[in-house]
Amino acid sequence: MKITPTLALGMCCILMCLAQSAKSYTYMDTITNKQKVLSFYKQIVGLRKTELIPEFIIENYKQHNPTVKQGREGVTEMINYLKKLPLPPEDAKSPIVRAIQDGDLVVTHLDVQFMGKRMAVIDLFKLKDGMLIEHWDAIQSLPDESGKVVTATNGTIDIDHNVSAESSKLAVEQFYKAVVDKQPADPFVDKAYLEHDASVITSGKGLAGYLANSEMSVKVHRIIAEGDFVVVQSQLNKQDKAFMFYEIFRVANNKIEEHWSVEQAIPDGVTAEDMF
The missing domain is CATH 3.10.450.50 (Nuclear Transport Factor 2; Chain: A,)
Structure with a gap:
């Protein structure tokens, strides 16, 4: 090994x-x-x-x-x-x-x-x-986030099982379909949603605008849901490099309320599909 x-x-x-x-x-x-x-x-x-x-x-x-x-x-x-x-x-x-x-x-x-x-x-x-x-x-x-109110992993922890996992999953599916189809995706994101991804925050474009960047593409492999939490496993391509891209969404009232992500470059010499 x-x-x-x-x-x-x-x-x-x-x-x-x-x-x-x-x-x-x-x-x-x-x-x-x-x-x-x-x-x-x-x-x-x-x-x-x-x-x-x-x-x-x-x-x-x-x-x-x-x-x-x-x-x-x-x-x-x-x-x-x-x-x-x-x-x-x-x-x-x-x-x-x-x-x-x-x-x-x-x-x-x-x-x-x-x-x-x-x-x-x-x-x-x-x-x-x-x-x-x-x-x-x-x-x-991750960088040092000492003193920050919003970090890469903090925020809501408890799952609300009163929310239908299927409805949560559908909201995220509709969001991603809009992104892939180059259609407005903002209607699926609450105006007050909380973003934990530093790259999205830095872009100043919001989640939909960040993912819709013409220099990036996303291929969704799995969507997993429990209550109001949804996990998306996908391949992110940017700057001629492929990444494993995992996102966690919290959904409320059929809109995305909170978002976290973890991305890792797929190693050179490894077939991207083997990672999924």
Whole structure:
């Protein structure tokens, strides 16, 4: 396994998922897919219990991160690497900011800090019969946001389950259809929406204007929703470079109210479609 600086840093940061605020589940429990993923973070990544990997990961686990081997072997190798590192303090704050489940798909949004560096991470897992069978991710380095009221990961956390996931998903689908078709997309965005993406904020064009830039294109691969939260996994092309682009939307009254994103350049020599 080739441990790149970014991968090593990311894995170290994920150790913080040991946080006491997250409920611990043993592999014997009957739990939801979201709880299974949170238990995976704690039991496997955090406590490094490689002996439990067969209880969480299928043998032919599909990994879309090109720096990690396929199957259980890749996960085992990663955890064995982590065993060489010190455990985080018991009172460490969990970096898991949001967790969103849509059927067999679970998305986690993390804000991780390690050795003075900070990153936003989005993990996407697919499960079957309570087992993790596939994984995608994106990691983006973040600047110092000390003192800022709005940061890359703060904002609304709790999911409103009184809101229909299907209606939330439809609002985002309509927004993206308008963007792709070069039609006005602003009607699908609330005038007071809160933007967490520094690139969008800097552009001064708003979300619709930023995505509609003639020098960029977006190809949507998946739209995932739980309550008023919607996750979009897509490929972003800009400046002749392809990126993994993950967005989280919060929808209210059928309009986008809040928006976060994580983007990571697709490594040279890697086929873009393999990342999705």
